[in-house]
Amino acid sequence: MRIRNLTVRFGQFTAVDDVSLDIGDGEVVALLGPSGCGKSTLLRAVAGLESQVEGTIRWGEQDLTSAPVHKRGIGLVFQDGQLFPHRDVAGNVRFGLRMHRIDDPHRVDELLELVGLSGYQRRKVTELSGGEQQRVALARALAPQPRLLLLDEPLSALDRALREQLAIDLARLLRKTGTSALVVTHDHDEAFTLADRVALMRQGRIVQTGTADEVWRYPVDEQTATFLGCGLILDADVANGTAVTDFGEIALPWAPDGDHKIGLRPNALVADPDGPIEGEVSGRVHRRDHVRLLVKLEHREVDAVASITAAPQPGEPVRLRLEPDGCALLGPRER
Ligand SMILES: Nc1ncnc2c1ncn2[C@@H]1O[C@H](COP(=O)(O)OP(=O)(O)OP(=O)(O)O)[C@@H](O)[C@H]1O
Numbered sequence: 001m002r003i004r005n006l007t008v009r010f011g012q013f014t015a016v017d018d019v020s021l022d023i024g025d026g027e028v029v030a031l032l033g034p035s036g037c038g039k040s041t042l043l044r045a046v047a048g049l050e051s052q053v054e055g056t057i058r059w060g061e062q063d064l065t066s067a068p069v070h071k072r073g074i075g076l077v078f079q080d081g082q083l084f085p086h087r088d089v090a091g092n093v094r095f096g097l098r099m100h101r102i103d104d105p106h107r108v109d110e111l112l113e114l115v116g117l118s119g120y121q122r123r124k125v126t127e128l129s130g131g132e133q134q135r136v137a138l139a140r141a142l143a144p145q146p147r148l149l150l151l152d153e154p155l156s157a158l159d160r161a162l163r164e165q166l167a168i169d170l171a172r173l174l175r176k177t178g179t180s181a182l183v184v185t186h187d188h189d190e191a192f193t194l195a196d197r198v199a200l201m202r203q204g205r206i207v208q209t210g211t212a213d214e215v216w217r218y219p220v221d222e223q224t225a226t227f228l229g230c231g232l233i234l235d236a237d238v239a240n241g242t243a244v245t246d247f248g249e250i251a252l253p254w255a256p257d258g259d260h261k262i263g264l265r266p267n268a269l270v271a272d273p274d275g276p277i278e279g280e281v282s283g284r285v286h287r288r289d290h291v292r293l294l295v296k297l298e299h300r301e302v303d304a305v306a307s308i309t310a311a312p313q314p315g316e317p318v319r320l321r322l323e324p325d326g327c328a329l330l331g332p333r334e335r
Helices: 039-047 089-098 105-114 130-142 160-177 188-194 212-217 222-227
Strands: 002-010 013-022 028-032 053-059 074-077 148-152 180-185 197-202 205-210 232-239 242-245 248-251 258-264 269-271 277-286 291-296 301-306 317-322 327-329
Touching (some): 002 039, 013 039, 013 205, 028 039, 028 188, 039 053, 039 074, 039 148, 039 180, 074 130, 089 130, 105 130, 130 160, 160 188, 180 188, 188 212, 197 222, 205 212, 205 222, 212 327, 222 232, 222 258, 242 258, 248 317, 291 317, 301 317
Parallel strands (some): 028 180, 028 197, 074 148, 269 301
Antiparallel strands (some): 002 053, 232 242, 232 258, 242 248, 258 327, 269 317, 277 317, 291 301
């Protein structure tokens, strides 16, 4: 799919601003961005659900720009599944097939097996858990074998543990069926779990696209770095894979020589008795597998991490070292 110069306006307000994006055959692209940046509007425009759309949407040679929703060959999954409460599980999946005049009794069983719900045919959808309901919604959307699946925050209504598991299952399922997909999410982990490529949106525009590793390691500008979790931006002078910063030296073998800005995520500063940076703990929050510290340095306060067993208490001195895994290099990259 080739999206070119897509703009969607609501009166004077431009919700999607001149967006161009390709989605390859079997590719999964995540649209990631802060609330209100236009992700859902872009998805709805691709689906044919928005009226004030400029630009073009093509599938191969076919121009879909003004095709009606049901002629676009897309499947849709929303946050809350939008299942039919009066139909059972099989009835919901069968609806996806009937809409496309496919009448194959085995296909419903196949689809339920695919989403891990074998034997659920006669269950009422109102008696399913949130995760099961989303699996049914997915089976229904996949039933007519759409050429593109559009998913709008498909896992957001679920609790965290379930969301993580379902994101892994969904990623596997999309690969297995070779389905191309565009997934809207505001959850970084979800985007990186699901997608081959991530498109970062801000104020209606796509500011960067790349693999998880590319956008994570090379955010295109300061705002993008901040959105991706870098709380601190430092000047760095890189030579032969070593960056010299106000916080000391750090090995970044993947960074080219020159003057750069480096973004530090909280895990870029790690409590270590031998670390070169001295500070005092001013705050402490227990996370699932580590402790997040707020550390007062001479001129500023920074985020840092410590292991659960060795985390100092507020008021205690702490030493920090830089950890390359939490560092990002800002600025556009040459390809
Ligand atoms: N039908 C509409 N009429 C007027 N403004 C709208 C309409 N739909 C969306 N908007 C506005 O367009 C902007 C983008 O909305 P959109 O729902 O696409 O954002 P989003 O990135 O999906 O946000 P979220 O993550 O919060 O769902 C918002 O400022 C929103 O208020």
